[in-house]
Amino acid sequence: MFEKFNDTARIALLAAKDIADHVHQDHIGTEHLLLAVTGGYGPATRQWKNAPGISPKTEAVIAALGIAPETIAAQAVAELTYGTSYDTGRLPFSENLKQVLEYALRSSMILGDNHVGPEHLLAGLARNSSGAAGAALSRLGITDLMIQAAIQDSTPAPSPTAARSCDVYVPVGKSIFKNGAKIYPDLAAAQTAHPDQEIAPFTIQLADGEFFDVCTMYPKPSSWGKFASYPDAFAAAAELGNVPGASIQVRIMTPHATEHRGKDSRGHDIILGRSVEYTTERLMTRVLGTQERTAAKKEGARV
Template sequence: MFEKFDGAARAAIMMSKDIADYRGLDHISTGHLLLAVAGHPAPKPHWKNWQGISPKAAAVIAALGTTPEVIIDQTMPELERGSGTNPGHVPFTPDLKLVLEYALRASMMLGDNHIGPEHLLAGLTRAEDSTAGRVLARLGITDAKVHAAIRESTPVPSPTAARTCDVYLPVGKSVFKNGGKIYPDLATAQTAHPNQDIAPFPLQLSDGEFFDVGIPLPGNRFDSWSRFTSYADAFAAAEDFTRVQGVSVKIRILVPHVQELYGKDSSGRDRILGRAVEYTGVSIMSRVVTPTLHLAESSSRT
């Protein structure tokens, strides 16, 4: 499951451990994770790279009609203090282990291909008898409301119909091979290759597929940033993100995998409860190399 965690969710887990350490506890609870998701770090000088609340979590909390400060203020009085420090392994409480499972389910139900802080927040609402569950219940925050807030605050198109997106590349180059360069329009391609003939290439997208922009991480993981219906929009966003962040940003075409979720009705009979969409396949990945050259390399991925 942890391989599905994006960078912000992993940072929140690490920060929740630091919060527990700072309070002298030998366990990590749901309250510690709620503080981390809301952007409240333990005042430890060694955690210099903590960026606070993730933009996605901040947008979801705003959509819920509250603020990170309110969540933090409601949570702090609920936390216990221990008697020492625990520099070694600090285990999760049983409630927190369940929260991580709930977060995975929330991600699947929303059709996301990762677990972010927003999914952790949804999972925390499900632990009703825990510290975080009680705090969120007092604020009127339920898992259904978090799911709705995630959808409301996410610039993600609904499943799209099959369509064709024209991209451009030098004549004789393949969009499916390493080193092939693809561009969203003719002018951009001609600027990058002034002495070569440019030809359009009809990029076919099946029903439900879309362009996903994000940052590649070690271990074949991917930190998704945003999703787009057109390659031109994805390309422009990737370049802007590369220019601002100074990191390599990739564009993928995600392929949906639909799974039916089964359960039992009041008579004990099996029935379909719903359908979850998980994006596990990648048909093409292109990489914005530098913001100054405005190039995109593509490679075939499955």
């Protein structure tokens, strides 16, 4: 189970142990983890040596719930009780906390996440209604379903030009080179345009930040638009293709970031700024590079 826990979740579990040590308990309970997950807020927690502070993701989730972390932490503090154990060795998890960890893993799976973070631990704590933390969250009207929804709401959408792959389709045969190297966004479009030819699929791998650029080379060079998906770029190129005498290309734009460095008044190296320049690459080159085409021709393959 714990191999899916990220570093901040593991730190929260270690902080929960410190809290349990501080109140002389012989086990780690849900109330200790709730206080650790919310960052150990409040005057009583300042003396705990490993109070980690709240993770940015958990803070965003709690903000999406419309409540302050300090409010949840105060409820957790109210659930703390002092024991008589002074053994600071390995403390076992309570049965409720074991359930919480299982619920957290389930929440992560339900949400399609590939890790368990403090935000999933918070959902697990709310799901375990028999534990002290579950009671504290219930008093605030917080449920595990609300936390799961908040996790989704606080998760930023991926960049449209994040690393990705897309499938394109090309007609097999010499026409792939002679007729403008036609590349299609789907099988149906390729079959409609080339009903008597075999159609071959290719997968294009795009790195982070790369996008498709539609440009006209004639009557004058100009970029008509930038697109995250090939189907959108293809549609734009088809629209421009109705312009008499226009030569249309769909290119892949690859970013190259450069850091500009200098020195501050003390002579220390600092980054003054960053700039991004783009290099262009013909789409056909990415689909079937020069080396692959040369090798295919030598072998007599029909590409």
